[in-house]
Amino acid sequence: MxxxxxxxxxxxxxxxxxxxxxxxxxxxxxxxxxxxxxxxxxxxxxxxxxxxxxxxxxxxxxxxxxxxxxxxxxxxxxxxxxxxxxxxxxxxxxxxEPAIKPAVLQSNSKTVGVLATKGTLSSSLFHSTVKNHAEGIKIIEKEGKGLVPLIESGKAASKECKDLLKALLTPMLAQNIDYLVLGCTHYPYLIPVLKELLPQHVNIIDSxxxxxxxxxxxxxxxxxxxxxxxxxxxxxxxxxxxxxxxxxxxxxxxxxxxxxxxx
The missing domain is CATH 3.40.50.1860 (Rossmann fold)
Known part of the structure; x- marks a missing residue:
């Protein structure tokens, strides 16, 4: 065994x-x-x-x-x-689960971004995690629609993927996030591109x-x-x-x- x-x-x-x-x-x-x-x-x-x-x-x-x-x-x-x-x-x-708890505990701006799939963001477990751990913290949720197929086809570093990420990140940055939680196991493969697109003060966290x-x-x-x-x-x-x-x-x-x- x-x-x-x-x-x-x-x-x-x-x-x-x-x-x-x-x-x-x-x-x-x-x-x-x-x-x-x-x-x-x-x-x-x-x-x-x-x-x-x-x-x-x-x-x-x-x-x-x-x-x-x-x-x-x-x-x-x-x-x-x-x-x-x-x-x-x-x-x-x-x-x-998305690593919301450690992001919330460490956030100085009290605003945390979560990039995840529709299935995760709409689940009862995700909502209960936010409710239990994110009191007083603004959670900015974005569905990463289209990201998984790009990663699955080996296009994580492509212009198409970068443009999609820019569109997803811009509203989060406008609201002053200082942590970005990656709520999909595919998304760590986007970290090199994310580091190019995010200001240095924004921390990336996964599970x-x-x-x-x-x-x-x-x-x-x-x-x-x-x-x-x-x-x-x-x-x-x-x-x-x-x-x-x-x-x-x-x-x-x-x-x-x-x-x-x-x-």
């Missing part, structure tokens, strides 16, 4: 930003990653469809004997994780490191950490273009295999 892999799924390649944080913190752990790129983005789908896709991904990871499952998708977390935890009681699930730490905490609590000091193995599956997924795994110091799988 200790050698069993950590399972990770996302609506495409974005969750590799989470996978990288997990691998950095837990380099001995084996992993299996599902990139459901054929159905990306989840954020524009109905809650019912998001749940069905999350169930499909979960059951495939369980077939691979994953000892813990990381839902590396904000939209899937907000719409499906409660059901997954209630239904698949033999495995722990780690979810992802990757916190998710990795929580994964470690749960594995320790359940006595499931891999005890073998051997090279870890990492299998990545995509139901779209394998070369796109491979491009997001360049320069990763790990034994990686990337496959096409019709799931």
């Amino acid at each position: 200790h050698n069993n892999p950590i399972g990770v799924f996302d609506s495409g390649v974005g969750g590799t930003s989470i996978w990288k944080e997990i691998h950095k913190l837990l380099p001995l752990e084996n992993t299996i990653y599902l990139a459901d790129s054929a159905n990306a983005p989840y954020g524009e789908k109905s809650a019912e469809d998001i749940l069905k896709l999350s169930i499909k991904n979960t059951e495939l990871l369980l077939e691979y004997n994953c000892k813990i499952i990381v839902v590396a998708c904000n939209t899937a977390t907000t719409n499906a994780i409660s059901y997954l935890r209630q239904t698949y009681t033999g495995v722990s699930f780690i979810g992802i 990757g490191e916190a998710v990795a730490k929580q994964t470690k905490v749960i594995l320790e609590k359940e006595n499931l950490l891999n005890k073998n000091n051997v090279s870890s193995l990492h299998k990545f599956f995509t139901n779209a273009d394998v070369s796109i997924l491979k491009s997001f795994l360049k320069n990763v110091d790990a034994s990686i295999a990337v496959y096409y799988l019709d799931f």
Whole structure:
């Protein structure tokens, strides 16, 4: 059981930003990653469809004997994780929420921007997080419509993507945000462009490191950490273009295999 892999799924390649944080913190752990790129983005789908896709991904990871499952998708977390935890009681699930709490605690301007998908911004979990942690703070929400398809097609640094980001950021900057919360696991791949577009005083914050730490905490609590000091193995599956997924795994110091799988 200790050698069993950590399972990770996302609506495409974005969750590799989470996978990288997990691998950095837990380099001995084996992993299996599902990139459901054929159905990306989840954020524009109905809650019912998001749940069905999350169930499909979960059951495939369980077939691979994953000892813990990381839902590396904000939209899937907000719409499906409660059901997954209630239904698949033999495995722990780690979810992802926009990092609103740390942004709110550190904001000096008392104005925080949140860039996320429609599915996340409209969810009850997002609204309860804002209600519970953002009292006295102005939250500027923007739906990043169109960003995920650009990232999925390897166009994060394109002029089209930069122009779209400018249009999304301008109203936030006009209201004096000093923190920008990235509420989608695809969006960390926009950080180089965001740093070009944002003033230096605006801080960018995402959930990757916190998710990795929580994964470690749960594995320790359940006595499931891999005890073998051997090279870890990492299998990545995509139901779209394998070369796109491979491009997001360049320069990763790990034994990686990337496959096409019709799931």
